[in-house]
Amino acid sequence: MPIGMRSALCVVAAGALAAGCGGGDRLSSSDLPRAPAALHVSSPAFIDGSRLPQQYTCDGAGDEPPVQAGTGPPSTRELVLVVSDPDAPGGTYVHVTRYGLDPRGDGSVDHGGREGRNSAGKTGWSAPCPPKGDDAHRYVWSVYALRDPTGLHAGAKPGEVGDAVHQGLLASGTITARYAR
Secondary structure (H helix, E strand, C coil), X not given: CCXXXXXXXXXXXXXXXXXXXXXXXXXXXXXXXXXXXXXXXXXXCCCCCCECCHHHCCCCCCCCCCCEECCCCCCCCEEEEEEEEXXXXXXXXXXXXXXXECCCCCCECCCCCEECECCCCCECCCCCCCCCCCCCEEEEEEEEEECCCCCCCCCCCHXXXXXHHCCCEEEEEEEXXXXXX
């Protein structure tokens, strides 16, 4: 790894540690790093920045939308997905974490691997359900390509997933949808 990239990752990791990731049920924006390389993330259900279709929210069926990640760097050993709402009252709300995803699979990150706990304390997907009357919330699907497997077991807390992402981060990408009730 080039020295500049290594230094940048150390700064990101130090910032996260100072912010106190701590393995909790919520994440701050500093808990989820940006990687030096870009990873393409897309969905056939919505366009980046558009309104999230109702069927994927608590006002519809609450289905998890299909999301794909492009190919990461050749040294990628695992993909990690974190879906969060940075506009939630009380701090960033995590709707799902998924890790142990095969980087050589079909690119789908909306299923497979192991699921961690969401901010509701349950394992798996929690459909977006912003408070009525709030401005549209942003729902961010962040995908991370890691050099080493996380080693996390199913049911890990969001903060534990955030901590693991900092180790060996190669590339990341996001796609965002908005929703208001």
